[in-house]
Amino acid sequence: MDKGVIAILELNKIKEEVRKHTATIIGGEIVEKLTPVSDIRYVKKRLQEVTAAKEILNEYGHPPFGGIRDLREILKKVDKGIVLSAKELMNVRNTLAAYSRLEAYFNDLINNLDPRLIEQRFAPVTKQGEKLTPLPELKKELDYALDEYGEIKDRASKKLASLRSEIRIIGNRIRDKLDNIIKDQKYQSMLQDNLVTRRGDRYVVPVRQEYRNSFAGIVHDQSASGMTLFMEPMAVLKLNNKLKGLQRQEEEEVYRILQQLSGLVQQDMLIIKENLKIVSLLDLIFARAAYSNQLKGIAPEINEEGMIDIKQGRHPLLKDEVVPIDIAVGSNKFNTLVITGPNTGGKTVALKTVGLFVLMMQIGLHIPADRGTTLSIFKNVFADIGDEQSIEQNLSTFSSHITRIRSFLEKADQDSLVLMDELGAGTDPREGAALGIAILEKLKSIGAVTIVTTHYSQLKTYAYEQTGVENASVEFDLETLKPTYRILMGIPGGSNALTIAHRLGIPSAIIEKARTMLSGEEIEVESIIAGLNSERKRYRELKESSARKEKEAAELKEKYQALLKDLQQNKQDIIKKAREDAAGIIDTARRESKQILQELKQNDLNSRSEIDRMGNKLNEKFKEVDKKFEDSKGIDSNSRVTDEIEIGDQVRLKNVGRKGEVTDINKDKGEATIQAGIITLKAGLDELIKAEMPDDKKQEMVKRYRVSKAQQVSPKLDLRGERYDTAQGRLDKYLDDVFLAGIKQVEVIHGKGTGALRDAVAEVLKENPHITFFRLGKPEEGGSGVTIVEIN
Structure with a gap:
């Protein structure tokens, strides 16, 4: 590229x-x-x-x-x-x-x-x-040998530990001897200061220059003025030599350890x-x-046919509020797009947006546009945008543009995207327009996808008359005299120069004089364009109004459905209560009739057989009532209103009692297709009642789900490193999964740290209804860094 x-x-x-x-x-x-x-x-x-x-x-x-x-x-x-x-x-x-x-x-x-x-x-x-x-094994070795500052630990080897211990002992003995020297009264006048310091790897004291020969020791350094000598007292010479030897051994052992660790890394x-x-x-x-x-990007749909269709595209580098654009080119109808309209109206931004979107996609980036946006893969993208003239080459604006366009024409093919800003500008308008048309013809003939911007009316006419070429424009609001930055596909842009001049105060006489200088054809074209733009604006306003009304209608429908569902639920509740009341009345009637018959038998011994006959008849009636009551109750408990029937539901036909599964629903005809065993039949929705799944099947499904879920859910949840709110969200979801999986005990790892995560975990566990009990872990379980949770 x-x-x-x-x-x-x-x-x-x-x-x-x-x-x-x-x-x-x-x-x-x-x-x-x-x-x-x-x-x-x-x-x-x-x-x-x-x-x-x-x-x-x-x-x-x-x-x-x-x-x-x-x-x-x-x-x-x-x-x-x-x-x-x-x-x-x-x-x-x-x-x-x-x-x-x-x-x-x-x-x-x-x-x-x-x-x-x-x-x-x-x-x-x-x-x-x-x-x-x-x-992990390599990390363990490095952890064992290195401290947090990148130094070798004493424990890296037994020899190193022993050497460093001895070095500390010798060092302490040297400092003790030197402390005694600087505190001794006979040395006070000789010393520049009462301190012990080091020069190189030797312990020394600061001695005044004039006492050089009086102080028994070896000079290792002197101050900048030469007035102070840093001398190693003879009393510590042997100890310093021994310390030096130990330090050399320490360096050798450290190098050996580094060599060993480097070898492990090499492996x-x-x-x-x-x-x-x-x-x-x-x-x-x-x-x-x-x-x-x-x-707020999306992955565009991709094709290799040169088709570009951007929906609500937003240039990603524009910081202010961006007006999204819709722009398309490269369809079967046209592969060349001519964009016209006023300066600062957004033509160049539209051109750059298309080109940048293609490049972004081809380096694997999402683009800021709406779903449904389609982009094509191009082997080459060519762009002539802005004034790229070269001072060194002494090229004019026109010449620099033509130089770039010449290279496009040499290299472009059917897998190319060509973008040209202000095609033909910088020279005589008639010649520039003619050259622009010839360039577009060439690019069209080789199959390149081309987008150009221009002010030339001849190019608008060319796009209108030629197949495979389409007009577009950037919208301009004549009321506010400002561009809206929207792209209007299929409509060329008007110059609006006379209208704008009149609005900005140029006298009417001058405007009318200018109009007389325009040809009738030019006036007619501008009038047609203005009419098209007006109709386009009215259409967009109608479309936006329609979209608002559709949204309002959808919201009303949703509210109605929710209300209908509530009413249906209330209806079911009322029916249920009525049945409960009816059952109570039947039970009361049964008891009272039994009592009356008993009293009749006791009072009228001669009519016992008649009374028994009446009692049997009454019992038969009660049985009929019970049967009807149970049947209706069964229908109610095993069904729902037909409005709720969906594909996949188990249903029963009211008339024949046959059960089956709904495989298709035709709401227009008000009927459903039912699969009952090997038989497929159609029935009206009003003939169906929704049958519940038998309890044993429900339990079996729950059991199967729990087994499946248990295989996926870990009995441990590690929250270390999580933020307070993120940890609580993850724990909530995990507890639901654990409950559904049927796991009875889990470990929540939160670490010790400041205790904030532990508190976050406890807060969730206290509120969760599935939790029977929780406690901090025992030492062998991880101590206060782990919480053990029991699930009911």
Whole structure:
């Protein structure tokens, strides 16, 4: 891709914005080197990665990239067998720790989410994360030998521990002897100051110059004035020599340890390199995703047919409130677009937006536009935008434009996008317009997708008359005399010069005189354009009004459906209460009739047989009532109103009692297709009642779900490093998953730290209805860094 085009369309500024979101040095360098790629599979893969990473960012937070160092120079040294310094080994250790944190982050995602969800939404990123190899054994060795400041610990070897212990003892003996010397009265007059210091690796005291021969010792240094000598007293000479020997042995032992650790790093060098590559790519992916969030970007649909259709596109570098544009070119109908309209109306911005969107997509970035936006892959993008004249070449504005256009014509083909601002400007208008038309004809004949801006009426006419060419314009509000920055497809832009001049106070006589100088054809064209713009504005206002009304209607429909649902629920509640009341009345009647019959038998012994007959008849009636009551109750409890029937529901036909599953619904005809065993039949919606699933099937489904869920949910949740509110959100979701999975006890790891995370965990656990009991862990369970939770 031409570097000049990348500069003109300001892709480097976009890359700089993306780089701000990188967390590693190598990730930032990769962003700098990004260049547009014309391989559609590559571009699609990059966009899928950004989409997946964006969802992960928004739902689960940013991956922990902190602590990763640029190990490239260190690994080069290791490869050559050079022994690393302790500081360099510390950088390796910190990077290995970062690898472990990243691996834990991705493992947490993979282990706590449904595998189908991961495959559908996150796989382009999680598959990269799964490739990480943390090297815990190497990290353990480095942790054991190095302290947090990058120094070798005493415990790195027994010999080192012994040497350093002896060095401390000898050092203390030397300081004690020197302290005695500086406190001794006979030396007070000889000493410049009562202190012990060091010169090189020897302990010394400051002696006045005039006492050089009186003080028994060796001179190691002197002050700038020469008045003070730094002398090693003879009393500590042997001890200093011994200390020097021990320090030399210490250096040798430290070097041996560094050599050993460097060898361990060398053994795992290839894995460390591969990890560094993976982490850098992940950093790039998440930087792209973060930039997409910043832009409110989307992944455009991609084609290779030269089709561009941008919906509500916003130039990403414009800081003020941006008016979105809709612009299209490259369809079967036209591959050349001529944009006209006033200066500062947005023509150049529209041109740059199209070109920049294509370049952004081809380096794997989302673009700030609405869904449904389509862009094509181009092998070449050519742009002549702005005054690119060269002082050194002594070229005029016109000449510099023509020089660039000549190179377009030499290189462009059917896989090219050509953008030209103010085509033919800078020379005689008639000749410039004629040349512009000839250039467009050439580009059209080779199949290039071309967008140009111009003021020339001849180019508007050309676009109107020629097939494969379309007009567009930037809208201008004649009421406010300001551009709206909207792109009007299919309508050429009017100059509006006379109208604007009249509004700004030029006398009417001058305006009318100017009109008489225009040809009738020019006046008619401007009148037609003005009429088209007026109709377009009226249409847009009607469309916006219609959209508002549709939204209001949708909201009303939603409210109505909610109200209808409430009414239906109230109806069911009323029916249920009525049935309960009826059941009570029947029970009371049964008891009272039984009592009356008993009394009749006792009072009229002669009529007992008749009374028994009446009692039997009454019992039969009660049985009929009970049966009808139970039947109606069954229908009520096993069904819902037909308005709620959906595809997949189990239903029963009222008349025949046959059960089946709804496979299709035709609301216009008010009927449904039912699959009842091997039989398929149609029935009216009013003939169906919704049947509930039997309890045993429900229980079996719950059981199967719990087993499935239990296989996915870990009995441990690690919240270390999370923020207070993020940790509480993750814990809430985890507890729901644990409850559904049927797990009875889990561990929540929050670490000891300041105790803030522990408090956050306790706060959630106190409020959760599924929790039976919770406590801090025992020492063998992790102590106060872990909370043990029992689930009911």
